[in-house]
Amino acid sequence: MLRIGIIGVGGLGTRHAQYVVDTGKGRPVAFADTEVAKAEAAAEEHGGNAYGDFAQMLEREQLDAVFVCTPAQVRVGPIQAIAEHKLPFFCEKPPAATMADARACIDAIEQAGIINSIGFMYRWSQVTDRMRELLDGRSIGSCMIRGVWACAFWEIPGYYFIQEKSGGPIGDQGVHLIDAARYMMQDEITAVHAFGSNTIIPKTDAFTVEDTISTNLQFRSGAIGTYLHSWSHRGWVWEIDCIGEDFRLVWDLSERNRLWGTVDGEEVSFEATDDCYITEVNGFLDAVAGGGQSMIRSSFADAARTLATTLKINESVTCGKPLEVEAP
Numbered sequence: 257m258l259r260i261g262i263i264g265v266g267g268l269g270t271r272h273a274q275y276v277v278d279t280g281k282g283r284p285v286a287f288a289d290t291e292v293a294k295a296e297a298a299a300e301e302h303g304g305n306a307y308g309d310f311a312q313m314l315e316r317e318q319l320d321a322v323f324v325c326t327p328a329q330v331r332v333g334p335i336q337a338i339a340e341h342k343l344p345f346f347c348e349k350p351p352a353a354t355m356a357d358a359r360a361c362i363d364a365i366e367q368a369g370i371i372n373s374i375g376f377m378y379r380w381s382q383v384t385d386r387m388r389e390l391l392d393g394r395s396i397g398s399c400m401i402r403g404v405w406a407c408a409f410w411e412i413p414g415y416y417f418i419q420e421k422s423g424g425p426i427g428d429q430g431v432h433l434i435d436a437a438r439y440m441m442q443d444e445i446t447a448v449h450a451f452g453s454n455t456i457i458p459k460t461d462a463f464t465v466e467d468t469i470s471t472n473l474q475f476r477s478g479a480i481g482t483y484l485h486s487w488s489h490r491g492w493v494w495e496i497d498c499i500g501e502d503f504r505l506v507w508d509l510s511e512r513n514r515l516w517g518t519v520d521g522e523e524v525s526f527e528a529t530d531d532c533y534i535t536e537v538n539g540f541l542d543a544v545a546g547g548g549q550s551m552i553r554s555s556f557a558d559a560a561r562t563l564a565t566t567l568k569i570n571e572s573v574t575c576g577k578p579l580e581v582e583a584p
């Protein structure tokens with residue numbers, strides 16, 4: 257059983273502690289949160305020790321791996337400390353809040369040579385596996401991609417509605433779909449042009465983000481796409497639609513987790529049965545137990561490219577111009 261430490265014991269830290277237990281491969285044994293009562297509550301539930309300071313936790317505990325589940329702005333401190341202790345780590349998405357922070361983390365990871373995994377759980381979904389299999393060998397450059405994610409996010413209390421804290425609809429949530437598109441198509445987004453609106457939820461001091469963002473995407477292969485993300489729809493729409501000369505594949509997570517469409521005239525219909533949050537934790541623990549970094553589907557450096565894309569989309573909303581996405 258791998259001994260796991262968790263830094264940041266809020267919503268996702270609490271969930272990951274349980275996922276670790278669910279895999280049967282690890283045990284959460286130490287918890288650190290600046291709001292120490294949260295760490296104490298988790299320590300009481302799972303057993304183990306609570307800390308108000310992650311540096312103290314890393315000094316005192318014998319850990320096999322660490323989960324970083326702090327807000328995106330709190331990455332450099334924990335990751336540099338984890339790297340000093342040469343420990344493998346899993347970190348929730350997005351990898352960081354800024355490219356400067358992302359680069360500082362990449363330096364620390366490369367110097368320490370440690371296993372690292374970012375929580376882009378859709379990469380671990382059975383649908384993603386099937387989609388990559390079906391797209392393999394096809395001319396992605398002649399593909400069109402359409403993404404939509406719309407939900408009534410405004411009803412959930414939290415930090416989401418302050419741009420600097422969440423990165424808005426694209427930085428906080430759309431980052432998942434942008435990352436899934438990169439991974440499925442095995443392609444890079446090289447340019448974006450985005451527009452934002454607040455037609456339904458006006459901006460106030462408590463809501464400083466756009467409620468809806470639409471962006472055009474240019475891929476390295478020549479493929480092009482559009483992506484619409486909204487926090488102002490009372491429902492749940494989640495789709496990635498890949499259309500090529502002889503195929504159409506729709507990943508539809510709106511009600512169930514399924515893939516449908518046609519390839520060379522043959523019907524495709526597939527429904528996933530897994531929980532990709534648990535699959536990603538399972539995969540990380542397998543990597544730590546001996547499988548190594550090659551088992552990881554989203555390294556920090558790769559996730560930083562997704563981050564670079566979402567930051568450019570937000571910048572494009574502000575400046576109104578198409579922008580190129582540079583490598584981290």
Ligand SMILES: NC(=O)c1ccc[n+]([C@@H]2O[C@H](COP(=O)([O-])OP(=O)(O)OC[C@H]3O[C@@H](n4cnc5c(N)ncnc54)[C@H](O)[C@@H]3O)[C@@H](O)[C@H]2O)c1
Pocket residue numbers: 263264265266267268269288289290291294310325326327328330348349350375377428
């Ligand atoms: N993959 C997903 O589906 C998903 C869903 C929600 C959130 N997230 C991501 O997970 C991360 C955490 O989000 P959340 O919703 O759990 O937030 P949260 O606010 O519920 O939890 C964050 C915790 O980190 C603690 N913290 C802050 N600074 C700290 C520090 N220096 N040391 C130790 N603890 C510190 C806070 O006190 C808080 O308890 C974010 O990056 C978010 O984007 C991912």
